[in-house]
Amino acid sequence: MSEWFVYRGTGQPDPTALDRLPDPPAWRTFDAPVVPYDVPELDSSTRRRLGADTSPLPIQDPETLEVVNAALYLRRPLLVTGEPGVGKSTLAHAIAYELGLGRVLEWPIVSRSELRDGLYTYDAIGRLQDSQLSAEDRSDDIGRYIKLGALGTALLAADRPRVLLIDELDKSDIDLPNDLLNVLEEGRFAIPELERIADRTPVVQVLTDDGRRVEVTDGRVRCRAFPVVLMTSNREREFPAPLLRRCITLDLRAPRDERLAALVQAHFGQGSYDANRDLVDRFTRAETDGALRPTDQLLNAIFLAQHAARDESGRREEISDLLMRPLDRGPR
Template identity: 50%
Template sequence: MATEQEPTTAGDWRVYRGDGQPHDRVRRLPPPPPWRPFAAADERHGGRRQGDLRRATSYRPDEGVIDKVNAAILLRRPLLVTGKPGSGKSTLAHNVAYELGLGSVLYWPITSNTTLQSGLYDYDAIGRLHETSLRGAGGRADTAEPPDIGRYIRLGPVGTALLPGDLPRVLLIDELDKSNIDLPNDLLNVFEEGRFTILELQRLPEDQSRIHVMTADDGPRVPVDRGEVRCANFPIVIITSNGEREFPPAFLRRCVRLMTEPPGRERLAEIIEAHLGADARAASDQLIEDFLSRRAEGALATDQLLNAVYLATSGSRPPETRLRDILDTVLRQIETPGAG
């Protein structure tokens, strides 16, 4: 069936119409919101994705946040950032890395199944054994030369952050409160010592004392001597938590703690301008007031406000007759007091 071709007028914002008639409107989508591009990494900015770069440059921390970040950097301690979802906790890491010129952020998302081992390194023993078997095919497998073990060891985000270098890396450990009960304490020794060992490399003979392994950010393979990774500069570690559980006192004692507060009216206006420009800020006064009123009744994330402003001010905005219902959906509370 041939697809219908017709111009999309400025007031006709819908791509999907729901009438069962094929058309080509999806080929003429307007540009995405500035925080939702999915282009390849921009090598001019240390391999950051465009979305990460946008978040980094548009983040607006207050003085209290700036002070806590500096304290953590100077003390070589992790910064534990606690706050509601959508309050900019993880964006802070991208902002720090961008401003200090430290390349892309090493990202370690935490789930209930995450272990310290997965953050340090992974050894693909089965893959190496399989290649050894293939090399021995047609002859005696026990005489085949084993493949380079470094091609089967990949450092995790924590392991990569602890590599020695002239400058520290920025490591984001996201939502640590979702981890199993042991992980915070498991991290203590690594952060205190600034090093860890790769047991599989320590067992190698003396003539294989230096092995080049892969990294979490897919950079060039790096040398590891005698299986020990030891940092020269302690990484800038930013740990986020939604406040869903308490951490052990021993862990908290080793962190600089930051409680984030939701941005106020002026800060929200600055965030809108940083993402969407001065015209969008000027047209957003009522939306900001509506957002603040709704946030007082239940949790809302700042990016929900950005979505609402984008829909209300972009060239492909819905008609006024539909805009209010759509904004009600975009600005629906994440949670309400007493829920759960």
Template identity: 50%
Template sequence: MTGQIFRGNGEPHDWDMPPAPPWRQFRGQPIVEHPYHDNWAADYPNELERARTYQAHGREIELVNVALLLRRPLLVTGRPGTGKSALAYAIAHELKLSPVLRWPITSRSTLQDGLYRYDAIARLQDANLQPGQSPASIGRYLQLGPLGAALLPYERPRVLLIDEIDKSDVDLPNDLLNVLEEGEFRIPELVRIADTDNEVEVGIEHASAPVRINHGTVRCRAFPIVVMTSNGERDFPPAFLRRCVRLDITEPDHQHLEAIVRSHLGAEALAASTDIVNRFLQQRTTGELATDQLLNAIFVTMHSDVTHANDRSELADLILRHLNVPD
């Protein structure tokens, strides 16, 4: 693919988004300025490290750009530890769209958790404690969730990570369909008062300032870059899959593993740990291992007092234990 927006090289660069397909154009108004703190390196050093060291393959780069061009969510499937979540941080870092909005999914997650939270109890308590006074704005008790914040009408898209969606209740993927298709949602608590208060300021987690919601509706302008990860623990309905660009991240081969070790720990660490890399590859043929186990094993052997080869192997084996085999 020519004219790639995401290059996968870890280098931030300027870019321009080609026009959206006619069926994926959004016109949210008014434009919202970036409401987040920009000091990503200081506030989120672990996320920045994951972004800088991510090693993207050609196929991954191609499918990320397909999702960007089509304004469609990217459904990333793979075994634990293959870097699915790190891809979202790599995109945000390279396209200068940090910080990432992250929505970790559990079996109790609902669509409203991702869109917004309304603390009706706190509002009632405040009203009872201050009788005779004008009530505080309802916006004080509303806070947009990561999905809701991603759908605000930004000029540039936000990166949203919906992590481990396969752990959700069976209804959540279907509940997401309309929001991801239309790029908008309504907040009923604000819609009901739109005739008398058509513009309300609401908060966003980790944001430096509130944002204004008009007539109770949040409608995107630049469709967010949505990365949904799955460990492959369940199947998704066809209607959901049809709206996604699907990327399956396979286990890295020998060459790719070396590139990962080099990017995280340096060339010297790789040169001194070829035995551990080979041991990892050998043990991976008989059971499930994650790439971060290899990085941990190399780091531990580098920073321990062990020098004998057998002792190094024993120390590495404490970490390189199969994930799918009980102790």
């Protein structure tokens, strides 16, 4: 394994690994004053994706490790493409787990998603209703009605980067990839509702995506340690060249051989890969028709076979045929 790697893809936590990173290049240096806030530990979302048992086998291939570490060194977003079910979003959780970066900030993209959804929300209606119900003057209590989104929280000026997953960017409106350009390049954004009152209330406490309170000064959020940004795509559309220029790209392949064994053992324990080789072999052989079969179909089949079939080989074959059907019908 290359000595320069910070993320090694072993599945073993190493919170001090980021300390080995050199200073960022001059064009990716951000120097906002540190904003202290409590970063939550990894949550159940990460545990569901990574499994409960560690494995001595590698969970990432050498090419993936090189690309991920290049993004970490250069402080650039990582654009991860690949078929559904190959582990694109899981990669974000694996990085957060191994490098000790806390809960993964997730922004799932839909066709209606706009840049502001990822940055912050402002509950103007709730503020109006509260003002009508209370005789107190709440003109400067606007922070109660502002919540930073996943992207906005990731850009807070913390000493250590957060991991941000922008999931299925290819499902977005045509404008969102271009709207992201300036924020990802400059590492900052403004909250106009706070800028308007900055002369009389320069520091306002707002809610983060984690549910914590944090101070925002002069209505602007600026980063210090650029977040580890992973944007995933199922290859359903092409992205504009300006966005691609700002990203490190990775085409993620489905886990096979040692990586597949590590995945199975992470969810079912040591020895589970060999104990279920019949299902694994049926799953990998099925690829010869060129159809799309996500890896979680194999995990589903193993789980059900353990409870419904066990040593009944015929029944195990029925379960594999039931659960490992292709998502499409043609070669890809």
